[in-house]
Amino acid sequence: xxxxxxxxxxALLSLSPVAIGGQEPPTLDRVEELARQGxxxxxxxxxxxxxSSAGAKATRRDTQxxxxxxGILTTDPAQAELDFQRxxxxxxxxxxxxxxxxxxxxxxxAAGDSAAAxxxxxxxxQEYPATxxxxxxxxxxxxxxxxxxxxxVAERPADTIAAPAAAPVAPAASGAGTFTVQLGAFSTVxxxxxxxxxxxxxxxxxxxxxxxxxDLIRVRVGVFDSLDAANAVLWQLRDRGFTxxxxxxxxxxxxxxx
Numbered sequence: 001x002x003x004x005x006x007x008x009x010x011a012l013l014s015l016s017p018v019a020i021g022g023q024e025p026p027t028l029d030r031v032e033e034l035a036r037q038g039x040x041x042x043x044x045x046x047x048x049x050x051x052s053s054a055g056a057k058a059t060r061r062d063t064q065x066x067x068x069x070x071g072i073l074t075t076d077p078a079q080a081e082l083d084f085q086r087x088x089x090x091x092x093x094x095x096x097x098x099x100x101x102x103x104x105x106x107x108x109x110a111a112g113d114s115a116a117a118x119x120x121x122x123x124x125x126q127e128y129p130a131t132x133x134x135x136x137x138x139x140x141x142x143x144x145x146x147x148x149x150x151x152x153v154a155e156r157p158a159d160t161i162a163a164p165a166a167a168p169v170a171p172a173a174s175g176a177g178t179f180t181v182q183l184g185a186f187s188t189v190x191x192x193x194x195x196x197x198x199x200x201x202x203x204x205x206x207x208x209x210x211x212x213x214x215d216l217i218r219v220r221v222g223v224f225d226s227l228d229a230a231n232a233v234l235w236q237l238r239d240r241g242f243t244x245x246x247x248x249x250x251x252x253x254x255x256x257x258x
Contacts, residue, residue, distance in 0.1 A: 026050040028065050035073065044073050056213060061095065068096040071103065081107060085245030090185040090216065098128035102137045109141075116238070117141065123243070177223045179230040180250035183242050185216040189256065192217040202240050208256035211249055223250045 024030065026049035034043035047069055055066060064087060071083035080103070087100035105120035121137045128134050183199070183206065186192040192208050196219055199206045206221045221237065221244075224230040230246045237244045 026053060028062060028069065031069050031073075035069075040073060043069075047073060060091075064091050064094050064096055068100070071100070077107065082245060085243075088243060089182060089245055090218075092127070098124060098131045098133040101128070102133045102140075105137055106140070177225040178248050178251045179224040179227055180247050180253075181221045181230055181234050181237060181244050182218055182247040183221065183237065183244045184219045185214075186219075187216060189217055192219050192256075195219045199242070204237065204240070204242075209253040210256060211252050211254070217256055218247075218253075220247070220250070220253070 026046045028047075028050060031043050031047045031050065034040075034046060047066070051066060051070070055063070058066060067083045067087050071080045071087070074080050074083075084100040084103050084107075087094060087096050088104070091097055101120050101124040105117045105124070108114075108116035108120060118141065121141050124131075124134050124137050184192065184195050186195075189208070196206050196208060199219070199221070204221060206219050209218050209220055210216070211218065222230065222233050224233075227246065234244050234246055
């Protein structure tokens with residue numbers, strides 16, 4: 001029989017199962033550490049594991065951090081835009097909202113949409129006037145140079161280009177679709193209702209909802225079976241001066257009764 005001395009036993013018991021197994025739990029600190037070392041692929045892998053294991057129960061602060069890291073590390077422009085839009089819409093005034101607006105401006109410019117890029121910079125200047133991101137955005141826009149050709153992934157659907165400005169936005173009928181267009185997320189019904197009223201004044205039919213795991217009240221338009229259909233309405237809303245993003249959890253909504 002092998003004798004385990006008391007001090008050795010205490011040392012063994014003090015080790016966590018993760019340490020004994022030789023694997024570290026995925027953390028956002030680890031993601032940032034790997035990214036600083038230039039180990040981007042490894043950082044993405046740890047971040048994916050973090051979202052799978054901790055994302056659903058993360059704090060508001062960590063959720064913002066996770067969205068920001070995924071947005072800057074992903075190789076998928078659509079995923080990056082979605083994450084940056086969530087930071088702007090769901091977490092206004094949050095840790096990364098100003099930087100997300102700058103990224104959205106640069107992405108719009110790279111996709112050939114200089115008007116959208118300028119609109120993002122203008123919003124950044126209005127909502128975050130004292131931030132370094134605002135100064136960086138204005139300096140960047142002033143020296144950005146010619147607008148590159150429009151990239152396919154960000155191209156405006158052809159049937160929305162000539163849409164009359166006063167025509168009502170016609171959301172798809174509610175059904176089993178998972179796509180929807182979200183224009184804001186608020187902590188109070190009053191603030192959400194204010195945006196709802198602005199939308200109604202511009203001929204947009206919207207609704208207030210919650211999704212499981214969050215107390216925020218979201219303002220949304222339409223339920224769609226495809227991303228293309230959601231994007232068509234997204235462009236119409238942006239043309240009317242609204243900041244919006246496509247969300248993919250319409251099938252999990254719970255309507256807010258006013």
